Amino acid sequence: MSVSAPPASSKSIATNALRNAGLIDRDAPMRDGDNPGGRKGKLRSGRTTRMMDITKDRPSSTRMHPIRLSASAGPSDPLAIRGAARPVMSGRIRRNAISGSPANSISSIPIRVTKPKAVDSWREFVQKRWNPELKYLNLDSMIEDETVKKYNLTPPGAGGSARDAAVIFKLASQLKPEVETLSLANNNLTGTLLVQLSRYLPKLLNLSLQNNKIRDKKEITMIVPRKDKMIHLRELVLTGNPLREQAYKAGQGATYRSDIVRRFTSLAVLDQEPIAQISFDGPQPSTSAMPVEKPNATTFPFDMNPSFVTGVDGGLVSKFLINFFNAFDGQRESLINAYDPAATFSFSANTSIPARARLVGFHSSREMPNQRKLEWKTWLDGGSRNLNRIGGDPQKTLQNLHVGGEQIISVLRSLPSTAHDIGGPPEKFCIDAFPVMHGQSMGLLLTVHGQFTELGTGGIRSFDRTFMLVPATEGSRAKANGWDIVILSDQWIIRSYSSHEAWKPSPLLVQAVVNKSQNGPANSGFSLMSFPPDQQAVLAQLPEAQRNLVVQISSQTRLNAKFAIDCLQLNGWDLGKAVANFNQVKSSLDRDAFL
Amino acid sequence: MSATPSTTLTPNDIEIATRAADHFTRIYYTAYDSDTRLADLPPFYRSNSSLTWNGKPFQGAEGLKELVAKMPATKHEVQSFDCHPIPGAQPPSLLITVSGNVTHGRGPAGNPPDTPVRAIEGHPRVFSQTFILVPDPTAPPTKPGEVAKYYVGADAVRFVG
Numbered sequence: 001m002s003v004s005a006p007p008a009s010s011k012s013i014a015t016n017a018l019r020n021a022g023l024i025d026r027d028a029p030m031r032d033g034d035n036p037g038g039r040k041g042k043l044r045s046g047r048t049t050r051m052m053d054i055t056k057d058r059p060s061s062t063r064m065h066p067i068r069l070s071a072s073a074g075p076s077d078p079l080a081i082r083g084a085a086r087p088v089m090s091g092r093i094r095r096n097a098i099s100g101s102p103a104n105s106i107s108s109i110p111i112r113v114t115k116p117k118a119v120d121s122w123r124e125f126v127q128k129r130w131n132p133e134l135k136y137l138n139l140d141s142m143i144e145d146e147t148v149k150k151y152n153l154t155p156p157g158a159g160g161s162a163r164d165a166a167v168i169f170k171l172a173s174q175l176k177p178e179v180e181t182l183s184l185a186n187n188n189l190t191g192t193l194l195v196q197l198s199r200y201l202p203k204l205l206n207l208s209l210q211n212n213k214i215r216d217k218k219e220i221t222m223i224v225p226r227k228d229k230m231i232h233l234r235e236l237v238l239t240g241n242p243l244r245e246q247a248y249k250a251g252q253g254a255t256y257r258s259d260i261v262r263r264f265t266s267l268a269v270l271d272q273e274p275i276a277q278i279s280f281d282g283p284q285p286s287t288s289a290m291p292v293e294k295p296n297a298t299t300f301p302f303d304m305n306p307s308f309v310t311g312v313d314g315g316l317v318s319k320f321l322i323n324f325f326n327a328f329d330g331q332r333e334s335l336i337n338a339y340d341p342a343a344t345f346s347f348s349a350n351t352s353i354p355a356r357a358r359l360v361g362f363h364s365s366r367e368m369p370n371q372r373k374l375e376w377k378t379w380l381d382g383g384s385r386n387l388n389r390i391g392g393d394p395q396k397t398l399q400n401l402h403v404g405g406e407q408i409i410s411v412l413r414s415l416p417s418t419a420h421d422i423g424g425p426p427e428k429f430c431i432d433a434f435p436v437m438h439g440q441s442m443g444l445l446l447t448v449h450g451q452f453t454e455l456g457t458g459g460i461r462s463f464d465r466t467f468m469l470v471p472a473t474e475g476s477r478a479k480a481n482g483w484d485i486v487i488l489s490d491q492w493i494i495r496s497y498s499s500h501e502a503w504k505p506s507p508l509l510v511q512a513v514v515n516k517s518q519n520g521p522a523n524s525g526f527s528l529m530s531f532p533p534d535q536q537a538v539l540a541q542l543p544e545a546q547r548n549l550v551v552q553i554s555s556q557t558r559l560n561a562k563f564a565i566d567c568l569q570l571n572g573w574d575l576g577k578a579v580a581n582f583n584q585v586k587s588s589l590d591r592d593a594f595l
Numbered sequence: 596m597s598a599t600p601s602t603t604l605t606p607n608d609i610e611i612a613t614r615a616a617d618h619f620t621r622i623y624y625t626a627y628d629s630d631t632r633l634a635d636l637p638p639f640y641r642s643n644s645s646l647t648w649n650g651k652p653f654q655g656a657e658g659l660k661e662l663v664a665k666m667p668a669t670k671h672e673v674q675s676f677d678c679h680p681i682p683g684a685q686p687p688s689l690l691i692t693v694s695g696n697v698t699h700g701r702g703p704a705g706n707p708p709d710t711p712v713r714a715i716e717g718h719p720r721v722f723s724q725t726f727i728l729v730p731d732p733t734a735p736p737t738k739p740g741e742v743a744k745y746y747v748g749a750d751a752v753r754f755v756g
Contacts, residue, residue, distance in 0.1 A: 266622075274740025278742055279745070284638065292632075301662075303649075342604075342682040344604070344680070352674045355696065356718050356756060391617055394610065401679065430650075436749040437643070438683060445749050462756065464692065464723035468681050489682070489690045495756075502721065502754050511701065511716060511717045512707060512717050
């Protein structure tokens with residue numbers, strides 16, 4: 001097909017249609033007049049500085065091959081190997097080279113060899129619309145833009161495809177400084193055309209999609225397929241899209257807002273109205289810029305410690321737990337007195353398979369023959385409130401949070417029967433409890449980790465249970481029924497079985513340690529107690545982190561405490577270097593260097 | 596001391612709490628796992644925050660710094676979390692529990708070459724972490740629509756698998 005005149009007619013028809021539909025402002029703002037000329041020489045000189053802005057960080061070779069968008073674009077980048085990056089045949093360029101859309105009625109036009117390729121034209125357009133001072137890229141009303149018209153570009157929403165959009169977003173991602181604010185207003189865009197937005201501009205702070213064609217919640221899902229996308233977005237404008245306008249027309253404005261708000265975790269303003277929210281003093285740009293040491297330790301600074309109970313009578317905690325779990329296993333309805341009348345309860349199933357338990361093979365161990373019978377269905381169907389799974393469903397989020405003794409007992413009775421061997425081996429449970437502020441008074445935060453048998457199957461599960469407790473007041477129903485402390489909140493996590501060895505008090509290892517000493521006993525079980533008493537006394541004076549390192553190096557090398565300390569000191573307390581150093585010199589060491 | 600709350604929870608309270616927990620868990624573990632952890636994590640805490648790490652207590656943002664300064668690099672994966680507004684105070688404190696796994700150092704790839712296949716060291720641990728997020732009425736708001744600014748009042752973590 002050969003068309004000698006630029007196919008402006010189809011474009012102006014589309015533009016007029018949009019205008020008539022009221023979807024494009026008649027006087028869509030253009031940031032600058034730009035150079036209206038179409039001659040190549042003039043163009044180049046007109047945008048030299050801006051081209052420098054975007055290309056100066058890249059090797060000059062990329063400027064020689066401007067179709068390569070990024071110096072780092074590898075084969076994993078579809079745009080680098082298909083579409084825009086494909087070299088064109090001499091003298092001709094497919095009009096939609098970057099869209100690859102064969103459906104377009106004008107699939108190719110003859111153009112002069114010197115005419116810039118589509119991606120270069122888009123780059124010129126993006127550069128023109130970029131305000132680096134404000135970090136603002138204004139891509140509104142693309143179809144009306146002089147540069148777009150000049151090169152016969154087909155913007156997404158006006159005949160262009162998702163790939164055209166991706167090319168534009170990729171060019172935007174290369175701007176310096178990074179784009180913070182992006183307007184795509186008045187472009188007739190649908191969700192399909194925006195699927196690559198979060199990939200190329202994941203750190204956007206403000207986004208306007210005003211006056212586009214987003215109709216459906218599913219299109220929002222295309223823009224943010226998962227909640228870890230666009231996690232920095234503070235402000236979003238969807239005004240003038242059917243999705244929003246129809247919701248408001250139907251009196252569903254609040255539902256629309258909560259739907260959108262749930263998908264963008266950090267959003268503070270939607271359609272120019274603030275969102276009620278809780279915020280945090282998390283990392284700030286100022287603090288993140290502070291020079292700090294990267295995490296580079298190769299050992300844990302502290303050991304695994306035993307159960308920790310402070311600020312409260314340990315007997316009180318034990319009594320509560322024994323009474324609670326006995327009633328939980330035996331007669332759940334009697335727990336109604338243990339909960340405050342306004343108490344909250346929920347349970348969550350973490351169905352992931354723990355890596356260490358899988359390695360050990362608990363799933364198929366002979367000691368626990370019923371593990372294969374366990375199923376998650378009962379728990380998942382029974383109202384698991386794992387917000388990772390159901391956080392997007394406001395009904396479930398509400399229903400699966402149980403408030404007040406009666407509701408709580410009712411759901412507890414519906415859950416599988418359990419046996420917590422709370423009177424059995426104490427090492428199978430781990431407890432941390434300490435006082436916390438609660439309003440103007442104090443409460444007790446109590447966490448319990450352990451295991452229970454699911455009676456229906458006989459299988460064993462692990463659990464974490466967290467209670468927020470306050471003293472039972474005199475004359476309260478709890479007090480009258482023998483509960484000295486009463487539950488305000490109760491959260492129960494049920495997960496696949498992991499051994500209680502996880503919290504056995506001992507040094508913690510970051511990496512596996514292989515015992516290299518010949519004929520040496522296996523290093524498992526090697527501890528501070530493996531040193532003679534006089535050496536233990538020396539080690540007791542060391543800071544805990546250093547003591548742990550000595551234990552670790554001696555477990556590998558069998559060096560005695562004195563030599564182990566010397567070796568570590570010489571190597572700046574770096575375990576890896578110290579072991580390497582030991583291996584260099586071990587043949588020259590006397591017997592008395594060893595344990 | 597009265598345990599009886601003066602207000603009941605509304606669906607709106609629960610929605611705000613749910614979203615806060617979602618946001619918090621994301622930014623908290625991103626900060627924990629980042630190269631700039633030592634700068635990013637302390638702002639979540641205040642001087643009266645109480646922490647325990649595997650049964651060892653720490654106090655305040657300073658304690659937190661002491662705890663994480665020599666902690667190996669981490670990679671957390673949140674597999675489950677839940678959040679309640681704790682009844683009895685307004686605005687309510689939030690009780691958040693998180694279950695997931697955490698890899699320290701270089702993970703299995705960082706183990707010595709002759710490590711037995713079944714060795715568990717270096718592989719991800721299961722962690723269980725509980726936070727109480729507390730409103731700070733004195734903190735100036737920084738966002739439009741901000742109900743309150745919350746900080747970590749209590750934080751208890753254990754490796755449990």
